[in-house]
Amino acid sequence: MTDARVAGVGLTRFGSHADRAGRDLFATAAERAFEDAGVPRGDVEELNYGNFMGALAEHQGHQAPLMAEAAGVRCPATRYESACASAGVAVREAVRTVAAGDADVVLAGGMERMTNLPTAEVTEGLAMAADDLFEVRSGVTFPGAYALMATAYFEAYGGERRDLAHVASKNHANAVPNEYAQYRREVSVDDAMDAPPVAEPLHLYDACPITDGASALVIVSPEYAAEHDVDAPVAVTGTGQGTDRMALGDREHLARTPAADDAAEAAYAAAGVEADDVDVAEVHDCFTIAEVLATESLGLFEVGEGIAAAREGITTADGDLPVNLSGGLKAKGHPVGATGGSQIAELTRLLRGDHPNSEHVPDAEVGVAHNAGGTVASAVVHVLEVAE
Amino acid sequence: MSDDGASEDGGDVDLAERTPAPVTDADYDEWLDALAAGEGYALVCPDGHGSLPPRRRCPECGSSPLSREPLDGTGRVETFSVVHVPSPRFADDAPYVTAVVDLGPVRATGVLRGVDPEGDAVEVGLSVDAGVEERATDGEPLVVFRPVDGE
Numbered sequence: 001m002t003d004a005r006v007a008g009v010g011l012t013r014f015g016s017h018a019d020r021a022g023r024d025l026f027a028t029a030a031e032r033a034f035e036d037a038g039v040p041r042g043d044v045e046e047l048n049y050g051n052f053m054g055a056l057a058e059h060q061g062h063q064a065p066l067m068a069e070a071a072g073v074r075c076p077a078t079r080y081e082s083a084c085a086s087a088g089v090a091v092r093e094a095v096r097t098v099a100a101g102d103a104d105v106v107l108a109g110g111m112e113r114m115t116n117l118p119t120a121e122v123t124e125g126l127a128m129a130a131d132d133l134f135e136v137r138s139g140v141t142f143p144g145a146y147a148l149m150a151t152a153y154f155e156a157y158g159g160e161r162r163d164l165a166h167v168a169s170k171n172h173a174n175a176v177p178n179e180y181a182q183y184r185r186e187v188s189v190d191d192a193m194d195a196p197p198v199a200e201p202l203h204l205y206d207a208c209p210i211t212d213g214a215s216a217l218v219i220v221s222p223e224y225a226a227e228h229d230v231d232a233p234v235a236v237t238g239t240g241q242g243t244d245r246m247a248l249g250d251r252e253h254l255a256r257t258p259a260a261d262d263a264a265e266a267a268y269a270a271a272g273v274e275a276d277d278v279d280v281a282e283v284h285d286c287f288t289i290a291e292v293l294a295t296e297s298l299g300l301f302e303v304g305e306g307i308a309a310a311r312e313g314i315t316t317a318d319g320d321l322p323v324n325l326s327g328g329l330k331a332k333g334h335p336v337g338a339t340g341g342s343q344i345a346e347l348t349r350l351l352r353g354d355h356p357n358s359e360h361v362p363d364a365e366v367g368v369a370h371n372a373g374g375t376v377a378s379a380v381v382h383v384l385e386v387a388e
Numbered sequence: 389m390s391d392d393g394a395s396e397d398g399g400d401v402d403l404a405e406r407t408p409a410p411v412t413d414a415d416y417d418e419w420l421d422a423l424a425a426g427e428g429y430a431l432v433c434p435d436g437h438g439s440l441p442p443r444r445r446c447p448e449c450g451s452s453p454l455s456r457e458p459l460d461g462t463g464r465v466e467t468f469s470v471v472h473v474p475s476p477r478f479a480d481d482a483p484y485v486t487a488v489v490d491l492g493p494v495r496a497t498g499v500l501r502g503v504d505p506e507g508d509a510v511e512v513g514l515s516v517d518a519g520v521e522e523r524a525t526d527g528e529p530l531v532v533f534r535p536v537d538g539e
Contacts, residue, residue, distance in 0.1 A: 119473070120474075120475065120476045120479070121476065123473060123474070123475045123476075124475040124476055124477070127475055133413065133416050134440060134496075134497055135497050136475070136477075137477075137528075137530070137531075138486065138496075138497045138498045138499065138530065138531050139471060139474070139478050139481065139484060139486045139498070139499045139530070140486055140497060141471055141473065141474060141475055141478075143471075143473065144469050144471045144486050147469030147471075148467045148468065148469050148486065148487075148488055149467070150469075151467045151468055151469060151512065152466065152467040152512075155467065155512045196472070197470065197472045198472055198473045199469045199470065199471045199472065199473065199486075200469055200470035200472070201469070202469075245447065247497065248488065248497070249466075249488040249495035249496065249497045250439070250447070250494075250495065254466060254467050254488065
């Protein structure tokens with residue numbers, strides 16, 4: 001595919017922003033993205049904005065024009081909603097728009113406010129990403145759904161809670177130097193094992209936190225970058241998306257994520273790369289088991305072998321294939337509608353060499369981002385490459 | 389399945405009379421009632437794919453018509469979890485066991501009762517009967533599984 005360049009990235013700190021409306025969070029992310037890109041706001045031709053539960057959390061629908069105002073751009077603005085893959089879809093459409101020649105500059109990203117709701121209401125809100133008739137009414141919570149997948153995984157391929165605890169510990173360690181991360185503190189494997197249960201076999205440290213935050217990316221065409229002397233060394237060379245049956249129980253296999261398989265296959269094909277070419281990955285670890293499933297769908301590990309990767313050190317910062325050097329959703333935080341954009345922002349920084357963890361991947365040329373919605377009823381995968 | 393006549397699309401809603409309630413659907417409610425009466429069924433397409441109502445087309449292959457095939461109501465636990473942090477609708481039910489159960493042509497998701505949620509009596513492969521009971525929190529009907537007698 002014709003590539004699209006990431007000219008600039010902007011993030012808010014992820015965490016609790018009790019006194020800031022969503023529009024203010026997105027304004028900050030956009031401000032930082034424009035500053036990073038050196039691209040004037042007036043050149044933006046479209047805004048693609050991801051958000052999931054804003055109507056519940058802020059009583060605010062129709063957020064896209066509001067966010068155009070907040071970012072200071074005047075152009076067609078559309079909200080994309082695909083649960084926790086909302087921003088991933090927004091970015092994908094920005095890339096496709098630029099690659100198709102329909103625009104030279106698109107602002108893409110997302111925002112979510114979650115901490116202003118009580119935990120029970122957030123749990124209810126997140127459960128909206130599951131099938132209301134067949135799952136939510138039957139008692140499935142969002143952690144509960146991933147717990148069902150974890151039990152099925154252990155049954156099919158082996159593995160145990162302690163393996164998942166290694167995923168949590170690794171991602172917390174990665175978050176320590178990341179200035180945008182919600183939890184910049186280490187968590188030991190034993191800490192994770194001892195945490196209270198949320199939905200067995202998942203305990204507190206198997207789950208990502210409740211997070212406020214925003215992400216923004218300035219995506220430009222290579223021609224625009226050349227003409228305007230914009231420094232944009234990282235290209236999105238492949239994008240793919242997949243869909244699966246909404247209810248987990250309706251799927252052929254309860255411990256695999258074919259929507260992500262499909263998304264990865266399409267993204268790799270578009271980029272002309274294979275899983276073996278990947279140097280670094282940011283994957284959707286909303287729960288520790290989700291990271292395992294993601295790495296298998298991306299082809300980084302064979303089915304059934306992803307469970308041991310963190311324990312064996314393969315996916316740690318100093319391992320052969322670092323996964324979630326940002327800290328992941330687990331420790332960096334998961335403002336659901338912003339997450340997909342955040343992953344690409346982090347991957348861009350890692351590939352450019354200006355991420356605090358870039359030292360762990362000094363020669364990385366190919367990165368992959370995996371963003372999932374619901375129990376991976378939706379999935380978006382992007383391939384990023386160093387183009388210059 | 390109900391017909392989709394325009395007259396059934398419900399234009400006469402008095403908004404002032406409405407109170408917040410779970411999303412509902414007549415076909416789904418009919419299925420719940422049937423399951424409660426021990427007469428559960430699956431919708432099956434000409435190619436043999438099973439699904440639960442409401443459906444107009446097979447979600448697997450898009451074909452129709454869908455016929456009702458009776459479920460014998462006994463199934464196998466495919467996976468489960470003990471939920472400790474519930475949504476508000478299940479506040480008084482927790483901790484509870486949620487399970488996905490293979491009923492033959494379809495899988496159903498529900499709460500597994502009659503077991504100790506804190507114990508280790510639940511395992512993949514457990515034989516259970518499917519039925520309908522009330523949520524402890526608000527009395528709404530709920531798909532419930534119980535271990536087959538003698539297990």
